[in-house]
Amino acid sequence: THWKHGGIVGVRGYGSGVIGRYSSLPDLFPNVANFHTVRINSTSAFFYTSKFLKEMCDIWEKYGSGLTNLHGSTGDLVLLGTTTENLEPIFAEFTSRGWDLGGSGSAMRTPSCCVGPARCEWSNINTLDINYSVTQEFQDEMHRPAFPYKFKFKTAGCAVDCIASIARADCSIIGTWKGKIAVDQAEVANYAKKGMNIGEEIVNRCPSRCMSYDGKELKITDEDCVRCMHCIANMTKALKPTGEKGATILIGSKAPFVIGATLSWVIVPFMKMEPPYNELKELVRKMWEYWDEHGKNRERIGELIIRRGMREFLEFIGVDAMPQQVKEPRRDPFFFWTEEDLQRTV
Structure with a gap:
């Protein structure tokens, strides 16, 4: 691609949150001579209100290309494509609503x-x-x-x-x-009755081989358990963790x-x-x-x-x-x- 990655560009007081993107052929493509990426600090677990999403789209249509990426591999809400002169107005629009830029470069990235x-x-x-x-x-x-x-x-x-x-x-x-895995043997029997091959799908796939099944009871040697969650995730009604979390x-x-x-x-x-x-x-x-x-x-x-x-x-x-x-x-x-x-x- 004809992109020059990086470059010193950003908003006042911040060293990250904006990734400079410059075309190496600005004369041929003047509309994307600058096409900077803005990273917005995402919410925990990516829960958003429809009100914010509408506001975000309005801001980005006004100052940017309209292209978004929800979410980047780091986890940011990524806005793709704006010019240098629009960076400060974009920053002001988002911070006035309680939002902030994410991380970029040699820094802590957005958790x-x-x-x-x-x-x-x-x-x-x-x-x-x-x-x-x-x-x-x-x-x-x-x-x-x-x-x-x-x-x-x-x-x-x-x-x-x-x-x-x-x-x-x-x-x-x-x-x-820290506790044991609680076992509901009646539910174990229900899983077996419905066709689950407990020996093959659960016991043999236990990484620490801490389980055994005799066709009637599922037994767990808890001191050997590494808490991988495989058995619990596949038998949610029969097994559950207990004790200190x-x-x-x-x-x-x-x-x-x-x-x-x-x-x-x-x-x-x-x-x-x-x-x-x-x-x-x-x-x-x-x-x-x-x-x-x-x-x-x-x-x-x-x-x-x-x-x-x-x-x-x-x-x-x-x-x-x-x-x-x-x-x-x-x-x-x-x-x-x-x-x-x-x-x-x-």
Whole structure:
């Protein structure tokens, strides 16, 4: 395409939210010599009123091309195609109605989440409130780029992960629980009666092999359960989580760039998620401090951890090493001790 991507363009006081798009052939295509993209900070779980959508369309028809993208892969409400002189009027129109620009460049990108408790009975956390709280807390990090590269938050209410946080977010927040899975054996029998092959579709697909079915009863060894939600999602009337609810915090997923696509991996197996979510916010600030200290230009935080090692990262942010953080057993017979380990009294 004949586009020159990037360029210094934006609104006063903001370093992100507008992506400069310039045609490399302005003489041939004068009407799209400037065709900038504006990102509007989306709502939690993408709930909008019809009143706002009509207002948004009116503003964009007045100042832009009329092309929209709901939503971009980051989660913003994307307005495609406007000129430099229209950026400030567009910004004024939206901010006067209580809306704001989203993130772009080497900054925190606009957080997004699944519908959570708004429409889903299986959500273990209030994804919408967490998403809103994170957005409000880190406004400066979103609108004034200061990171080595982009950083994304996505929050899912359970491990079904409808928002795909484990594949698309530098920090994935996924709802989980501590108790047992409650089993209604009468409903299990109903599923079998209606034709479900419980042994093949449920038991054999359990990643930790914690289930068994003898044709009459479904039994679960809860201490081996990894809370993947597969069985619950497929037998919603028979199974449900119980006990204390919270979230698993994961780090590092990204699309291909330097080292290829990666999925997030666990750093905190269980964290209580209660407003104002100070434990989460303090952890995030420590992770950013490590990234700012050691990250290279255009290096995602997951790539940094892979390059320098999870042990150093965990020591810096003050999180103890746990079995849940281990992807697979070690392949070498060596132990690596720090000087502090050797000086520690037993």
